[in-house]
Amino acid sequence: MADGISERVRPRERILETAQDMFHKHGIKGVGVDAITEAAGTNKMTLYRHFESKDDLIIECLRATACKAGAMWDAFEAEYPGDKLAQLHAWVRKAAQMLSADSRGCDMANAAIELSETDHPARRVIKELKEAQRERLVNLCREAGVGQAELLADTLSLLLDGARVSLQSVGAAGPSAQFVRMAEGLIASFKAR
Amino acid sequence: MADGISERVRPRERILETAQDMFHKHGIKGVGVDAITEAAGTNKMTLYRHFESKDDLIIECLRATACKAGAMWDAFEAEYPGDKLAQLHAWVRKAAQMLSADSRGCDMANAAIELSETDHPARRVIKELKEAQRERLVNLCREAGVGQAELLADTLSLLLDGARVSLQSVGAAGPSAQFVRMAEGLIASFKAR
DNA sequence: TCGTGACGTTACAGACCGGTAACACCCTAG
DNA sequence: CTAGGGTGTTACCGGTCTGTAACGTCACGA
Structure with a gap:
């Protein structure tokens, strides 16, 4: 596969990057955590091991774009x-x-x-x-x-x-x-x- | 009760007015049709008798505010x-x-x-x-x-x-x-x- | 070799969503 | 008085959402 994004990057970074992109394109309420994790080549459990909640992920995304x-x-x-x-x-x-x-x-x-x-x-x-x-x-x-x-x-x-x-x-x-x-x-x- | 809004106004107008207000305050994706109809003093069936869908209601609301x-x-x-x-x-x-x-x-x-x-x-x-x-x-x-x-x-x-x-x-x-x-x-x- | 921690998988809980069906009701026009 | 249309009520369908539990897997380091 070698998505490019899933090559040697840790799940947390992939999730953060993918979430930024998807939030930007489809809006925050327009994309669910399942869609994010799937696009990031991982799963929901891993997301919730790195982020307290979707709100927390949102905040981290905003900080990253800033x-x-x-x-x-x-x-x-x-x-x-x-x-x-x-x-x-x-x-x-x-x-x-x-x-x-x-x-x-x-x-x-x-x-x-x-x-x-x-x-x-x-x-x-x-x-x-x-x-x-x-x-x-x-x-x-x-x-x-x-x-x-x-x-x-x-x-x-x-x-x-x-x-x-x-x-x-x-x-x-x-x-x-x-x-x-x-x-x-x-x-x-x-x-x- | 005499809500003021539910006095002598037909349900369609009440729904339209209430939806405008709630969409403005809470956003479109932030409010469901149940909440709208309840605030308008009516119910979901009546809403769907006057509007084809939530999208239709959204459009009518935009036209009304314009x-x-x-x-x-x-x-x-x-x-x-x-x-x-x-x-x-x-x-x-x-x-x-x-x-x-x-x-x-x-x-x-x-x-x-x-x-x-x-x-x-x-x-x-x-x-x-x-x-x-x-x-x-x-x-x-x-x-x-x-x-x-x-x-x-x-x-x-x-x-x-x-x-x-x-x-x-x-x-x-x-x-x-x-x-x-x-x-x-x-x-x-x-x-x- | 072993075990430890990060990660994946499946299933599920509980809530909310848009939309529909069936039926009871009531006011009013005729 | 009566018929009918607009309305209210309840229940439901199928889907999606966030978040969690339990368990399996795999790599790596001591």
Whole structure:
């Protein structure tokens, strides 16, 4: 068989990776633990030996995706060391690139919408991770030397979140197609003043 | 009892109203038909006499909420007849007012996220209704005399959608708190040029 | 060699889900 | 008064879900 994923990776990692992918594609409530374990080439018992519950698995998945997003930021710094403005433009390009037609949007935002129970354990994790991302974008804007860095960062953040949900509502030909133009226009106008 | 809702209203209307409310609060996959009918003061059989399936009910709910949103637009025209710019500012105020702390966001967008199956019957309805709203906002911007009306309308649209999901991810103290300032700033800058 | 721990398999519990069948009821229009 | 349509009630079907129990297997290290 040699699934590639089941070669030499431990079940826990396979489950985590598969769950991330399936949660992203089909939604959290749209996929059961049986389907995850089967796709990961293992079984339910092994899943519950590594994760307390499905909620626990959800949280671990969110942390993992946030970690990957963090690596993206590091890549910007590596590509344009010290040039914060270039990194900001790289962020715009990367964001636009995440708006491909088959994208299913932001896992955190989707989870926040799907898990409507206000006391769901994943909600505080979502809030933490999203706030960390916001802080990172604010810092980037500030160090890029734009005025009102917080306002620019928040605007860009809302634009991206909006583009990602719009993509799912009306498709790639909708408002999200103009994301780059909007973002670049905003950065330019904030830089001017 | 006199629930208010079960007084003299036919079961179909009660179900539709209750379902809208419950889908909004708890999500579509988060509420079952039994819970809806019980809250509507009726039973499952009556629901299935008026709606083919749960999917059918979902679609009717989306149409109903879109209809209510349409009435909102008419209210703008009634309040500021002919003054399209005033209507645009009224739209901003109304949008901001929908960003209250306990809001659960846009039903269409939430449904699009929850119903990840690409061939789900509700998806084309969502697309139609969202596109109609977009067209309406574009027309308002154009008639308000701003340059690049489509781009402004799309930007405002993404900002609002983004604010509504951000509200659910990080709460009312997050980026969505700046929505009015962002929107007004955008309108001003588009009017200038 | 042995045993220990990680993993797989099967079966199941208990709950919930969407949807249907059969039947009793009641209000109202004729 | 009567017939009939809209409604309520109960019970059920088949399926899916999360989570657990019991047991078998296999590799690896002492």
